[in-house]
Amino acid sequence: MSIGITTAVLFAVFAALLFLGCPISVGIVISSIVAAVSSLSWDQITFITMQKMNSGVESFSLLAIPLFILAGNIMNNGGIAKRLVNFAQLFVGWCPGSLALANIVGNMLFGALSGSSVAAASAMGGCIYPIQKEEGYDPAFATAANIASAPTGLLIPPTSAFIVYSTVAGGVSISTLFMAGYVPGLLMGLGSMVVAFLYAKKHKYPTSGFPSMQTAVKVTLEALPSLLLIIIVIGGIVSGIFTATEGAGISVLYCLILSLCYKSINFKSFSKILVSSACTSGIILFLISASSAMSFVMAYSGIPAAISTAIMSVSSNKYVILLLMNVILLVIGMFMDITPAILIFTPIFLPIAESLGMSNIQFGVMLIFNMCMGNITPPVGSVLFVGCGISKI
Incomplete structure (x- = not known):
């Protein structure tokens, strides 16, 4: 299967699962497995997916x-x-x-x-x-x-x-x-x-x-x-x-x-805080784990390099490419939460940014700033929903 078809399958399956209400982390794993079917055997897919998901969170x-x-x-x-x-x-x-x-x-x-x-x-x-x-x-x-x-x-x-x-x-x-x-x-x-x-x-x-x-x-x-x-x-x-x-x-x-x-916290309230923190942490860490599997599939299939080539072919002007990257990241932030967006699109856009002479520090700040905008913009603005829920507006 060509890189273009693999890319289309990966993102199409992922988008379809999100539209159907599938949790993002589960959607990432399923779309990665479906995209990898053409290149790897089922035994290889299951072994590598589990291995990458485990190693993805093995970081101090x-x-x-x-x-x-x-x-x-x-x-x-x-x-x-x-x-x-x-x-x-x-x-x-x-x-x-x-x-x-x-x-x-x-x-x-x-x-x-x-x-x-x-x-x-x-x-x-x-x-x-x-x-x-x-x-x-x-x-x-x-x-x-x-x-x-x-x-x-x-x-x-x-x-x-x-x-x-x-x-x-x-x-x-x-x-x-x-x-x-x-x-x-x-x-x-x-x-x-x-x-x-x-x-x-x-x-x-x-x-x-x-x-x-x-x-x-x-x-x-x-x-x-x-x-x-x-x-x-x-x-x-x-x-x-x-x-x-x-x-x-x-x-x-x-x-x-x-x-x-x-004197604003007691054992009962602290127990609830621990449970809430564990649930939130579990969601984020599972997202990181799942995204590690997707990153492998993308790298194995050559998707980041193909997307990089496509974006670089738009213009030879680095400012135009930088503007295009910002627009894409802004739109991504409107539909995707910050953690999976960072995990999925950093491997794609960071090499492009570095080829333009941008440091990985500057790119990281630019990426997260765009995700901040996505946090307050519909249709998937988590801060927007929380803020409106508090004031009931």
Whole structure:
């Protein structure tokens, strides 16, 4: 079977299974097996598929993912969100629409702590939306401000998206990826703040005023322990004191101690957090495992090289090719969740990007930024659904 037919079979079967409501991970495995039937015997397919699925999750770096998920869930239930909202209000309380701006700043802070856009939208939206509703904020505006800024947590480290990309891209430095995510993440948040400020000023939204010095000191001291987590984890990873996985373990311990000190968590709630984190981790790790099988089939069939040749034949101008890649990634993000998208399309587009002179760090940030857009765009925008569900709009 030719590369073109194999490619068509792989993606057609995968798309058909998604349309029928099949779980993404299962669809990846089935479509990979169907595409490989023409090239390998059934015994070879079953053996290699199981082998690749097993080796796909045999990575110490991937252990950071369930740990960061657990840390994020502890924070989500540990009373940290409210303290971060109060802290954000210190800086934007004087602006029109200060609650929306505080929501955005809070998402940037909470996202940086939890590494999850869904957790940020859920925690911040649930904390601040009732207050916005009482003060007469337009529900659509309040919801949009929450949704648009929540994905900053996928760029501002620590974030599991960069860990997944590092694994697929062949061991790219996680600490370098973390540092590279700060500027686009902050710009994304600041862009949301500018739009929210202009909208609030035009519609004459209220301000919260300047807090007293006593209030500012109190709020800062309450938020300081939570903010220290960023310094401890990122500082330790970047300085080489510990790895990203060890940093994830430290963040779990720190968040648990902090929640116990705040008396916002008990044994019953912690048991639920553990179960929820295990379920989420299982889904993500099985996706990674399944995508390893698909990556093998694609590499064996020569699909990445064929797609690369097709894209490179469109134009000799590197900027045109780069623009085309961004458009494709943006569309992919609208239909596919971030983890499988990173796993499937990194092997396809990374060689093209490197042939244009782009570093694997820059490409990783570009890829994840496009996936952030997909998180808030229909038809498959997980943050969009969570944000709308909180405000019931």
